[in-house]
Amino acid sequence: MYRYDEIDREVLADRAAEFRAQCARRLAGEMTEDQFKPLRLMNGLYLQLHAYMLRIAIPYGLLSSAQLRKLADVARTYDRGYGHFTTRTNLQLHWIKLKDMPDILDELASVGLHAIQTSGNCIRNLTADPHAGATADEVDDPRIWAEVIRQWSTFHPEFSFLPRKFKMAVTAASADRAAIRVYDIGLRLHRDDEGALSFEVLVGGGLGRLPHLSPVIRDRLPVRHLLSYLQAILRVYNRHGRRDNIHKARIKILVASLGPVEFARQVEEEWSLTDKAAVDLPDTELARIRAAFAPQGFETLPAVSTPFEAAKSSSPAFARFARRNVLAHKQSGYALVNVSLKAIGETPGDCSSEQMEAIADIAELYSLDEVRVTYEQNLLLPHVKLDDVPAVHEALAAVGLATPNIALISDIIACPGLDYCALANARAIPIAQDIARRFADPAQAENIGELKIKISGCINACGHHHVGHIGILGVDKKGEEFYQLTLGGSAEDDAALGQVLGPALPADRVAPAIDHLVEVYLRERRTGERFIDTFRRAGLTAFKEAVYAQAH
Amino acid sequence: MPKLIRWRDASAAWAEDPFTAVDDDQPLPRGEVILSFSRFQREGRALLDQGRHLGVRLAPDEAPEALVVDIPRLSVLAVSFPKFRDGRGYSIARVIRERLGFRHELRAVGDVLLEMAPSLIRCGFDAFEIADGTTPVQWAQAARRFRHVYQRAADGREPAFAERTAG
């Protein structure tokens, strides 16, 4: 993976020093809260219900063992000994003190971590396919391009005060594991018959109050022009995006109002006037970044592992874990091992300092020192020898991290909701806990199969409810928490926005409603159909009647 | 009148401002003036022909490209920031410097705050009508805060990738 050089480290040091001075001015009364708030937000520091919340960037979801250990240490020293991984693959600490912030930023910088551009109307931390560098279905390593964009977008002088926040995702695989169609810019790499790489550029996706799936605005962009083309998109947006209405300020609204064809024309015109050579990276720098992601440390192994097969035969629990959480690697004899942060009854995405340290140790021993964060709020060990999977399973189980439920009904996305968040209208975590407990039996969950439930505590949709197979949106009805259900959404290759099921339900009726929906699915499904397939074939009515029958 | 800080040769200093900013409904004073874009379109060429030194003030929704013909004869371009969070002026400045080739004073006006210094300078501004009572010393410190930058802009700074190649 990419390691920060002296220049990258000095950028972080300068940033930490700058914020130390700003904090001192605020605490001394030399700055008002109105002046300070945008500055602390630029450093990922929010004020929430109970304390400050620090959002730490995990660029394209990639962590070394040393970085994960540092996060564990910071969470223990300055917070309550845990952190919350988010759908943007960041880590949030929910009990931070302002007076500790300068020291925290220094600690993070010591391992190349920071909170830069995790808030504010700027280019936010970028996400990428969590299987990058490990999956056979990719045409290139998307982390190379993610790192290119990370550097280019860091403190970009022209794009630090955009109309609204700006998020990008990149993948190089045929299967979309980065939800690229719900991003401001989604990038998908292609390789042509001659081996040349290009980007498919999608612009104007997003969730929130007005959800959109992004259209393609350029089919094949030669990769060497990535940055000049991004500059052209961002410049058109910065100059012409709406600034009069916060709900209409995202680029999705500009793209939708101009139409994708006209938007693309404006971008192409801007790009044609751009001095591309001044913006695009020279080949030497691209090669330097590419070299940092070259596969290294892999052994030549047989495709079938005797210890792995033996463990599956002897232990039903391990066999289940292998079925649910272990995926094929492009390298023979290796696997990707998903680490579920969705233990039954726990808070989705939460990870204690002890657990982070255990994963860091496992990654160092068994996964070439690498950990990934997925937008589904889980972690991933990308490079585990099949021979070692039984030992990894045992080590994960010892710290409560071997839940075999990846992509199943209890693998629920949930934002922090009203338990923490100052913007939320309703809680999300207890709803997820209720549902997970109801489907705690792993055999039952496996029988139900792939079912993605996504819960947001408000319309900002951090919990991606629009694109859940079952989406749950918390709303406030006269001071009470209610929940609106949507069905049929997806963030993957079959991306779709969910349809509203019916009137919002009170909190205690949500988990029973999920039960009814699952009953309908199990009754109606045909061989091989997932929940969403059955829903798409059979339609909303049967599901709606099951949930609202009692009300009639 | 707001105080003017000028950034030249990598240092900041107070500057005299010989220009008078003129509203659209105000009678034209003698001397050097900065006009709105619309007033410039009505009266500007005649004034330039008289030999007046002129500046034009652009609102964030006004396109600098419309000035392409007149730009060689203008002494000042002022770009307004109605709120510091309104970042359109940065793009406008880069177009003025890098595309239209304007070499005279490029002035930031409006809600111009110290925290904007690094971005303003990188995008090509070299004069600032400050709104927050800060000083040239503070502006110089803010401008030098980061030892490295990651991208080329209008200020000629070498980005990290060029430093790496050179190093």
Place this chain on the structure above:
Amino acid sequence: MKVLTANRLTDGEVVFWTGEAWSERFVDAGRYDNDAAAEAAEAHAKGQTTLLVDPYLIDVDEVAGGWAPVSYRERLRALGPTNKLDHGKQARGGEDIALLAHAHGAARSKGRVDLIRRK
């Protein structure tokens, strides 16, 4: 009835105005039945910029055995997150905390007042 609350600048802790000082406990909060007096207290608090962030008034209501914030959000601020009962003010326990935790029904029936004042 109103109570004045804020978050403390240095650590973000939720605090309540007793009438003389800021307390971390809701039970210590002074109650205003007079809007003018409440707003005067709020205005004074807004001047305490090196101590507080964003002071504001909340509605409270009588419940069995005492007082509680009307809105669900404000009860969470006075207690802590419901997914980790050992975090936040609720971890301390005590009668005042139990009262807030059980304030549910009574407060809900009153509906929403001043719920979304601060964003």
